Amino acid sequence: MLGSMSPELACSSAATNARRGRSFAIPLAAGLLLSLAACGEKSPPPEQPTPPQPSVEVETADTPSDILASSDLPEPLPAPLADDAMGVTVHRLANGLTVYISTDRQTPRFTSWIAVRAGSRHDPADSTGLAHYLEHMLFKGTGALGTIDADAEAVHLLRIAELYDALRATDDEGERGEILTAIDAETQKSARFAVPNEFEQTYGKLGINRLNAFTSFDQTVYLSEVPSTRLEAWARVEAERFRNPRFRLFYPELEAVYEEKNRSLDNPAWRTFESMFQALFPGHPYGSQSTIGLIEHLKVPAYADMVAFFQRWYVPNNIAIVLAGDIDAETALPVIEKYFSDWAPRALETPAAGELAPLSERVQRTVKAPGEAEVHLAWQLVPANHEDEPALYILDQLMDNATAGLIEVELVLSQKLPDAGAYTEIMREAGAWMMYGTAREGQSLAEVEGLLLGVVEKLKAGDFTQEQLDAVKLNATIREMRELESNWARVAKMTEAFVNHTPWSQAADRSERIKAVTREDVIAVANTYLGDAYVAVYREKGEFTPPKITKPQITPVAIDPERQSAFAAEILAMPASELEPEWLVEGEHYTRTKLPSGTLIAAPNRANELFTLSYEFDFGYQQRPLLCLALELMEQSGIRGEGAMSPAELKRALFAMGTTVSVRCGVDSASLTLSGIDDKLEDSVRLLDAWLHRPALTQDTRDKLVANILSQRKDELEDPRQIGRALANFARYGKNSPSLVEPSNQALRRANLRELGRLLASLPSTRHRSSYFGPRAADAVAAQVTLGRRHRPAPKVPAESFRRVADGRIFFLDQKRAQAEISITLPEKPLPAEERALARLFSEYVGGGMGALIFQEIREARGLAYSAWGYYATGRRPQDAAAVFASIGTQADKTFEALKAMLPLLRQTPLQPARFASAKRNLLEEYRTNRVLPRAVPDAVKGWDDLGEASDPRPRSWEFVQTAEIDQLGEFSQRLGSEPLIISIMGDAERIDMDALGSIAPIEKVTVEQLFSY
CATH class of the missing domain: 3.30.830.10 (Metalloenzyme, LuxS/M16 peptidase-like)
Known part of the structure; x- marks a missing residue:
């Protein structure tokens, strides 16, 4: 399917109910991608010494107008085109900075992408990965933001740059070791003046979130979502960020890039894609250069080249600020002009030409x-x-x-x-x-x-x-x-x-x-x-042996959450009107209607004539083992009897109406979702009903489907992604792991068409929830969306519970791979409703982005992981057990070190008043400025219903967070220290210190065969 960027997310959900299956992910971009936060402001010109700025031979034009004329900039478009549904306007500052604006007033926020026309295609051939690790460094702050003494810090940053030049000039391993030791020492000295991640922390306090970035072939893009009341603060910080960056803490950050490289080496899809592009474009950087970088280049990072890359490409006539949401040109342009106009343009070089010779053969x-x-x-x-x-x-x-x-x-x-x-x-x-x-x-x-x-x-x-x-x-x-x-789709x-x-x-x-x-x-x-x-x-x-990247010795950087730069204090003190939270109200934002089948949750779509209709069943393959097989067989079948259709005819009929049918089947839930044009709603429901009651199931299709499932299952027994997921679930749930309660291969082979057909026909007449998002009112749509009659109760789903281990346990699976995947679970009893807001505050404190405890201590201070996260999972229903879930993806030889650093953050959570105040402010700003988008309303209400909430529970959380005290967080986290640890590790035993690992908890070695029911 047609696609563009598909950046890989560093943090993934711990949910276990996803339907078994696979989708091919295209690794076209690399980046931070940690779901963070953003906002900005302008500073006076820097007075402190700057890091080394290698001379870059740039051909200069005579005048700014000549520079802009040669930059191939978009033509300004002061008024929207007549037929442009996005209403886009395009503007240009005198220095060549381009601004795109698309207004959408759904929420009091706007999405910002700041795009640089430079990516891995622009990397020097002998310094691949530059654009990508420069992207990382643009989150490290500036001469004013992220430091308490820029002059004192600059001396050490200059020395670090000189040491990296020396590192690149030698091949002697002994000398390299000495230089790395010196870099580590200078990093410690510079860190005395640093405020790590102050950029993200400041944004979080302003309610600016989804801070992120990605690098691809032709672009590097910096992302954020900004409350519209914080426009001026955002503009001031972003202008400071792009005009006056400081590449501090480069040494530990480079370790995060190494970990990202390890992830790519462990990802067959990434390696396949790179191999394909190398063969497709062998003479062009699209094929010859890796976005993350070649290992030989990452081992000898080109600090000076990175600075030169920034000087060459990060200029206003090569950058666009792209905005969509609660923003317009009349409001935005004067502010952008105020903070970005004194940024000088520079003539752009033509990147080294790549050869795009056509292929002559296979x-x-x-x-x-x-x-x-x-x-x-x-x-x-x-x-x-x-x-x-x-x-x-x-x-x-x-x-x-x-x-x-x-x-x-x-x-x-x-x-x-x-x-x-x-x-x-x-x-x-x-x-x-x-x-x-x-x-x-x-x-x-x-x-x-x-x-x-x-x-x-x-x-x-x-x-x-x-x-x-x-x-x-x-x-x-x-x-x-x-x-x-979607504002994200608009800015994209x-x-x-x-x-x-x-x-x-x-x-x-x-x-x-x-x-x-x-x-x-x-x-x-x-x-x-x-x-x-x-x-x-x-x-x-076959087996792939990843190349090894030697782990350098990194002394942890001391992080003081009490530190704050004068610039950050100024930003936070900037006046702004204060938004009030907006809660969902039944009767205004949604309705609940009692149908014979169960509850219908309906929310109005006032934007267009599209609908989405879902039928949710609160049971899955654990209760009805052959349910998923039956649904997959239905998807491969047509309709018999009146209005008979072959499988191809049915699929084409749905597609011709613009209707999509999505089927999901998990361990204890399943759903059928229709989406399309609302005037085709009745026809779509009729087809779905016929498909369920009169599927044209054939033995030949069943046999081929089962054969393919068994083949896929055999592959999964060798797939590290599937194995890692099954290992984590085995450690958490024991015999109730989703991978162990799936029907066996023998059960699939024995399944007959009659019982599969009965399963399908019984679904509409089993009690279920329905949700509708579309242009019709609930009372006008209720009769049209009802499925089945004489509805029987759904099978009971037992409360979720975790494995109990008396003294903790490490479940270890030996796999030859570059990274070790570590999952941590601290199981708890079901969480009382009155503690949910406190659990949310705990999650924000330990894992709420780049300014939170885990990211700062694991990645920022120690460079131990690219991916590190943790949160408190309250359970989907009141009776479900709660738990702390955490994860680390780290180089195998750092496994023990990473675990030793992570566990105290979860079990003896350090209480830091400044960090607690930040977590509170971040949450309160989130409640003030975030809105549940109309399309997401039915799912939000269903989630509240699952928890037994009669209405939007966020007002109670809002009230609690305003008055919460740090001692409450301390009491909450203290009990986690007494819970037995459940840890799963998939990694290379030859590269992990197993004896040291055993000092944390007893190790139980497991095999792949123990993890699956087949």
Whole structure:
């Protein structure tokens, strides 16, 4: 499917009810991505010495106007285009800084992306990874923010830069060790004046959140969500950030980059993608350079090159501020002008030209990895702004639209492959169209490649109808309507236009150009670009031995939460009107209606004519073991009897209406969700009802489906991602682990069509919850959405509980990999309702972003992990056990050190008044400025219902947090210290100090076979 950036999130949910399955993730961007916070302001010119600024030979133009003329900047657009639903305006400051604005008043916040037209494509060939670790360093503060004495600190920063120059100049390991020791010592000296993560902490106190960043081929982008009342503070800080950065604490931060590299090495999808692009663009940085960086370059970080990269590309005539939300040009432009106008432009260099020679033949590469065997095929495509791009979009969606594409119908519905799909990447200078297929057990990769190419030939021969083409266009329109609801989608679209040098008139007109694509256009581009010259990457089963990155000795940086720079104090003191929280009110924001089937929760969609309708069943495969198999079989089947349809006809009928059916099946819950255009609601519900009551189940489809599931299960027994998830659940839940209560292979083989059909037919008549988000009122839609009759009670789901171990336990699984994945659980009894607000405050204190305890102590102070998080999980229902969940992803030889640093943060949580005050202020600002978006209202209400809350519980939390005392947090955290530890570790035993690990808790070694029911 057509995609752009898919940054990998560092923190993942600990939820265990996700439906078993797999989606191919494309690692196109690297970055911090830690769900943090943001805001800003302007400072006076720095008076302190600056870190070394290597001379950069930049060809200068005679005048600023010459510089801007050569920068290929977007044309200003002071008023929105007539037919632009986003209402975008484009503005340019005198220094070349571009500002995009799209107004949406849903919430009192705006989303900010600050985009730099420079990414890994712009890295020097001998210093790959530069753009990415510069992105990390832009969170370290400035000459005014993040330091209590910039002059004293600058002396040590200068010395650190000199030492990195010396490090790069030697290959002698002994000398390198001495230099690293000196860098560590100077880092300690500089840290005496640093205020680590003051940037994020300041933003958090202002209610600015979702602070983040990513680096991709052609761009580096800095993200935040800002209360509209904090516009001036945000502008002042961001101007200071980009004009006056200080690259402090580089040494421990580089360790986080190493850990990110380790994650990529342990990720077969990332290695497959990099191998594919290396073969597709061998003479161009898109293929020859890794975004995170080559190991040999990361081992010898080019500090001076990083500074030069910043000077070269981080200039106003190469940057855009992209805003969407509760903001407009009249308000924003004077403030942006005030703080950014004195930022001097600079003539831009032309990056080193890369060779984009067309492939002349099929090129094959091989990647070894445990888990499933796959084939990935890739063809070179056009760059951004090419006239063929709209037709190529249609091509991509005809092939794979997740419902009725040629790949779905020919390969997945037919069960020829367990999984297959396609996606597109369009960059500034080139593009690629890629498809993939997963082999089932005993199927050769050559056969998989042949099946994929067979579908390509069907496309090239025009084996699709005008109706299919029209359906793709309709669904593209629906996608655009959905994107208008999201400020993140708006800023992403504007950012893409800036980075790709696309005039906004052209970007806004893209939907019309897609509508104009003809069948002949698609056939023409298919035959033009999808020829015999392509890249084939075979992901074969096998062991991959990751290269080792030697762990340097890092002395922990002392972090004093009481420190604050004068600049941060000024920012926090800036006047701003104070927003009041807004709570959801039944009857105003949503309604509850009693139906024969259960409760209907309805919320109005006032933005467009789209609907989403969900049926939620409070039971899953633990209560009805074959439920997931039945639902998967239904998805592969048609409808029998009146209005009979084959599987392909049914999928195409749904797609032609613009209706998507999503099926989820987990350990103790399942759901069916319809979404589409509201005037197709009745037709969509009728089709779903017929599908459940009259599925055309066949023995052949059942047999092929079971064979594919068994093949996937065998692959999962070798897949580190699946194994790691199962290990954590085994440690937490013991015999009740989701992976152990799944039906066995034998149970799947024995399942017959009659019992599977009965399971499906029984769903509508089992009590369930419904939720509707759409333009109709609840009373107008209730009769149309009701499923089933004579509804029977749902099976009981037992309360969730955790494994009990008397003295704690470490469950260890030996796996050869670069990283160790550590999961920590501190089980508790069910949490009383009156303590939920305190638990939320605890989570904010220990794990609420880059300024919280875990991030600062594990990553910022010690460089022990890229990913480190923790929070208090209250349980989904009042009777469910609560627990503290925490996780660390660290280099294997740092496992013991990382655990020893993490455990006291959870079990003997240090109480620091300044940090507690920050956590309180952050939460209060979150309540003041965050809103539940209309589309999210039904899910929020369902969550409150699960907890037994009759109404929005946040007002009670708001009242509690305002008066909470640090002693209450201390009493709450104190009891966690008495709970027995449950730890799971997946890592390389040869690289982990097992004896030291045993001093924490008894070690129980487990095997993969113990973790699964199959």
